[in-house]
Amino acid sequence: xxxxxxxxxxxxxxxxxxxxxxxxxxxxxxxxxxxxxxxxxxxxxxxxxxxxxxxxxxxxxxxxxxxxxxxxxxxxxxxxxxxxxxxxxxxxxxxxxxxxxxxx
Amino acid sequence: xxxxxxxxxxxxxxxxxxxxxxxxxxxxxxxxxxxxxxxxxxxxxxxxxxxxxxxxxxxxxxxxxxxxxxxxxxxxxxxxxxxxxxxxxxxxxxxxxxxxxxxxxxxxxxxxxxxxxxxxxxxxxxxxxxxxxxxxxxxxxxxxxxxxxxxxxxxxxxxxxxxxxxxxxxxxxxxxxxxxxxxxxxxxxxxxxxxxxxxxxxxxxxxxxxxxxxxxxxxxxxxxxxxxxxxxxxxxxxxxxxxxxxxxxxxxxxxxxxxxxxxxxxxxxxxxxxxxxxxxxxxxxxxxxxxxxxxxxxxxxxxxxxxxxxxxxxxxxxxxxxxxxxxxxxxxxxxxxxxxxxxxxxxxxxxxxxxxxxxxxxxxxxxxxxxxxxxxxxxxxxxxxxxxxxxxxxxxxxxxxx
Amino acid sequence: xxxxxxxxxxxxxxxxxxxxxxxxxxxxxxxxxxxxxxxxxxxxxxxxxxxxxxxxxxxxxxxxxxxxxxxxxxxxxxxxxxxxxxxxxxxxxxxxxxxxxxxxxxxxxxxxxxxxxxxxxxxxxxxxxxxxxxxxxxxxxxxxxxxxxxxxxxxxxxxxxxxxxxxxxxxxxxxxxxxxxxxxxxxxxxxxxxxxxxxxxxxxxxxxxxxxxxxxxxxxxxxxxxxxxxxxxxxxxxxxxxxxxxxxxxxxxxxxxxxxxxxxxxxxxxxxxxxxxxxxxxxxxxxxxxxxxxxxxxxxxxxxxxxxxxxxxxxx
Numbered sequence: 001x002x003x004x005x006x007x008x009x010x011x012x013x014x015x016x017x018x019x020x021x022x023x024x025x026x027x028x029x030x031x032x033x034x035x036x037x038x039x040x041x042x043x044x045x046x047x048x049x050x051x052x053x054x055x056x057x058x059x060x061x062x063x064x065x066x067x068x069x070x071x072x073x074x075x076x077x078x079x080x081x082x083x084x085x086x087x088x089x090x091x092x093x094x095x096x097x098x099x100x101x102x103x104x
Numbered sequence: 105x106x107x108x109x110x111x112x113x114x115x116x117x118x119x120x121x122x123x124x125x126x127x128x129x130x131x132x133x134x135x136x137x138x139x140x141x142x143x144x145x146x147x148x149x150x151x152x153x154x155x156x157x158x159x160x161x162x163x164x165x166x167x168x169x170x171x172x173x174x175x176x177x178x179x180x181x182x183x184x185x186x187x188x189x190x191x192x193x194x195x196x197x198x199x200x201x202x203x204x205x206x207x208x209x210x211x212x213x214x215x216x217x218x219x220x221x222x223x224x225x226x227x228x229x230x231x232x233x234x235x236x237x238x239x240x241x242x243x244x245x246x247x248x249x250x251x252x253x254x255x256x257x258x259x260x261x262x263x264x265x266x267x268x269x270x271x272x273x274x275x276x277x278x279x280x281x282x283x284x285x286x287x288x289x290x291x292x293x294x295x296x297x298x299x300x301x302x303x304x305x306x307x308x309x310x311x312x313x314x315x316x317x318x319x320x321x322x323x324x325x326x327x328x329x330x331x332x333x334x335x336x337x338x339x340x341x342x343x344x345x346x347x348x349x350x351x352x353x354x355x356x357x358x359x360x361x362x363x364x365x366x367x368x369x370x371x372x373x374x375x376x377x378x379x380x381x382x383x384x385x386x387x388x389x390x391x392x393x394x395x396x397x398x399x400x401x402x403x404x405x406x407x408x409x410x411x412x413x414x415x416x417x418x419x420x421x422x423x424x425x426x427x428x429x430x431x432x433x434x435x436x437x438x439x440x441x442x443x444x445x446x447x448x449x450x451x452x453x454x455x456x457x458x459x460x461x462x463x464x465x466x467x468x469x470x471x472x473x474x475x476x477x478x479x480x481x482x483x484x485x486x487x488x489x490x491x492x493x494x495x496x497x498x499x500x501x502x503x504x505x506x
Numbered sequence: 507x508x509x510x511x512x513x514x515x516x517x518x519x520x521x522x523x524x525x526x527x528x529x530x531x532x533x534x535x536x537x538x539x540x541x542x543x544x545x546x547x548x549x550x551x552x553x554x555x556x557x558x559x560x561x562x563x564x565x566x567x568x569x570x571x572x573x574x575x576x577x578x579x580x581x582x583x584x585x586x587x588x589x590x591x592x593x594x595x596x597x598x599x600x601x602x603x604x605x606x607x608x609x610x611x612x613x614x615x616x617x618x619x620x621x622x623x624x625x626x627x628x629x630x631x632x633x634x635x636x637x638x639x640x641x642x643x644x645x646x647x648x649x650x651x652x653x654x655x656x657x658x659x660x661x662x663x664x665x666x667x668x669x670x671x672x673x674x675x676x677x678x679x680x681x682x683x684x685x686x687x688x689x690x691x692x693x694x695x696x697x698x699x700x701x702x703x704x705x706x707x708x709x710x711x712x713x714x715x716x717x718x719x720x721x722x723x724x725x726x727x728x729x730x731x732x733x734x735x736x737x738x739x740x741x742x743x744x745x746x747x748x749x750x751x752x753x754x755x756x757x758x759x760x761x762x763x764x765x766x767x768x769x770x771x772x773x774x775x776x777x778x779x780x781x782x783x784x785x786x787x788x789x790x791x792x793x794x795x796x797x798x799x800x801x802x803x804x805x806x807x808x809x810x811x812x813x814x815x816x817x818x819x820x821x822x
Contacts, residue, residue, distance in 0.1 A: 006334065010331065011565070012338050013335070014325055014327055015212075015323050016321060016325050016565055018565070018567070019321070020522035022522060022526075023523055027524055027526070045511065046511035046514075046515055049511070049515055050511055050514070050538070050701045051535055054523045054525070055519050062515055075530035075737070076530070076733075080738060138594060140587065170583065171626070172623065172627070174580065175583040178580035178584055179584070179586050182587025182588045182591070185576075186592065187601075188591030190587065205577060208577055307600065315591065316572075317602075322569050322574075322575075323573065324562075324576055326558070326562050328563060
């Protein structure tokens with residue numbers, strides 16, 4: 001674990017040298033509700049993508065492909081802003097999904 | 105509006121200039137990427153003269169006329185983290201306003217350079233010299249070097265970036281010069297030819313910098329209780345490393361300039377039975393007082409501490425070993441402390457000497473109070489008396505106090 | 507210049523995930539929108555605040571672009587140093603010139619209060635940079651204290667609603683107009699729910715010939731007391747009630763941007779935020795009336811500036 005490194009082993013001056021490395025932090029554990037996308041109604045307008053605080057919407061070739069549940073905190077903004085109401089928030093405990101899998 | 109730079113720089117070497125102008129001359133030769141400063145007496149000679157170099161296209165520097173000293177050091181932090189060499193200059197209250205960023209600069213390990221023209225801290229408002237400002241930053245992980253005259257103001261300014269930027273150091277550097285007595289005194293100053301100075305200081309080549317093409321590092325982030333301690337320990341190591349780097353760079357500079365500078369400067373200490381320890385420009389009057397006392401048959405010498413942080417403990421011990429009684433000249437008060445700042449250091453440095461000298465502390469020169477030869481002679485007589493009585497006074501003496 | 511979301515998704519994300527900002531926080535949304543809108547690669551300076559502490563905890567960083575944090579109040583000055591170093595490094599021939607955008611993110615505390623002098627100085631000196639204020643109307647990082655951006659009547663932990671005081675007693679500082687008085691090329695107010703308006707303003711700010719300032723309302727669900735999924739709705743209500751007008755001042759020309767502004771009474775926006783519950787539910791109606799009166803007056807003043815600009819433009 002990086003937080004066990006001794007003083008000689010870390011970057012000086014507190015400079016963080018691994019861009020984007022907070023991705024190793026599983027903020028999905030914060031979640032109490034999970035977004036579920038009904039792709040049959042999704043128009044790939046990307047409003048959910050642009051309004052997500054946690055950059056959780058996975059895009060493939062300009063189309064919505066899934067949700068990064070390792071980082072989704074379950075705020076529900078996506079469900080609130082979706083013009084076609086194709087995203088639903090459901091209680092975390094009701095969906096037995098491993099966090100590394102897509103929420104789709 | 106665009107500014108042009110002159111193709112070649114040919115300035116006649118100055119003959120007689122003041123300490124502020126000497127610093128500005130060195131800064132022109134160093135040609136830092138960024139200089140950011142705010143006017144404050146007695147620092148203004150530096151920034152006025154440097155502004156003329158900028159106006160005449162004699163430097164490539166971006167000179168930022170900031171709106172405060174806090175901003176001056178903040179701009180230097182940004183410039184240095186971006187990959188540029190950065191310098192500022194200030195005095196007393198200006199340093200006090202910068203104080204938050206003094207610690208940021210060293211904590212971020214940014215090797216910027218500040219020329220500190222020492223001035224008393226308010227209140228009461230006082231624009232004249234003492235070392236209250238320098239003493240307030242003595243634990244902030246900056247390398248601090250005290251010069252004693254315009255020549256040293258120049259010489260130390262040339263050496264400063266080469267110490268600060270050394271890969272084993274990477275700490276900011278304060279070139280401490282007494283306000284007025286150094287900054288405003290006109291003396292003969294020998295300068296290096298531009299090409300020699302430029303070749304000595306080279307360019308700042310950091311390993312990581314924010315403007316690095318393709319770079320994506322985050323500078324100055326948050327440490328929780330899991331890393332802050334470790335980063336502070338690294339600063340201890342860097343401070344320790346800097347001492348020998350300073351020594352090497354001063355020696356290297358002496359080869360180029362013919363002017364020998366040491367971490368501590370000794371005067372007639374070899375056979376001395378008593379001694380005075382001093383920082384900065386008062387050394388001239390102290391030497392004069394010593395000459396007078398020597399003529400009266402007193403075996404007295406002087407130790408001037410040039411490198412104040414890191415404190416050159418071994419050099420001080422060596423210089424003071426064999427001296428029976430030492431008077432320490434403090435130009436600032438450490439209110440409520442068991443001793444004033446320089447005295448604290450001398451006590452610690454000498455405490456394990458086999459025959460520790462008797463020590464006594466003198467406070468002098470606060471707020472620009474005159475520092476005549478006779479005052480230091482008086483101090484010598486006090487030290488001689490202490491030696492004869494074999495007793496250390498518990499409290500400091502106040503020289504020149506009514 | 508049209509901004510299409512699906513095209514924007516093709517740009518590599520420069521601000522990642524795994525940061526510690528609260529669920530439903532508007533700040534990372536605004537940051538992602540700003541970064542997505544930029545044409546040039548940025549160098550960023552951060553003020554101390556939620557965004558900084560939640561994205562830069564050693565040894566990790568959420569950022570994939572260079573970022574410098576120094577202190578709370580001095581981010582605008584930090585970026586002036588970066589911009590100055592860039593110019594000098596290029597002038598010295600030590601670095602190839604390349605398109606870069608110098609960018610600052612600071613909260614309202616860093617912008618309106620503690621960093622006011624530093625920002626004003628940097629704007630006056632004319633450094634080429636964009637300052638984005640992420641305005642959530644309070645010191646949320648330290649626990650929801652009032653700032654000079656906090657609305658009249660709002661509950662905060664330092665302006666609690668008590669028996670004799672109904673929350674904050676003062677009207678907020680109009681920072682955007684204060685910045686406009688610096689006569690810099692581009693100044694705007696934007697809101698996080700209106701991505702298109704915000705991103706368009708970022709593009710204009712980036713293209714401006716000098717400093718630019720964008721004040722973005724970023725509602726804070728913890729500090730304003732609303733559910734995490736209501737962030738965009740609350741932002742919209744702030745605009746629709748006239749509490750947060752969307753406009754720009756481009757080279758001295760004042761212009762309202764986007765539609766649907768000020769079509770509701772302020773009470774609609776206030777009711778969406780429980781920080782006002784003491785005045786919206788059986789509370790002191792005079793406070794709500796005072797807010798409405800001030801909003802109406804400021805709106806009128808803003809319209810006059812826009813009309814004067816329009817007249818001057820048509821005459822020239």
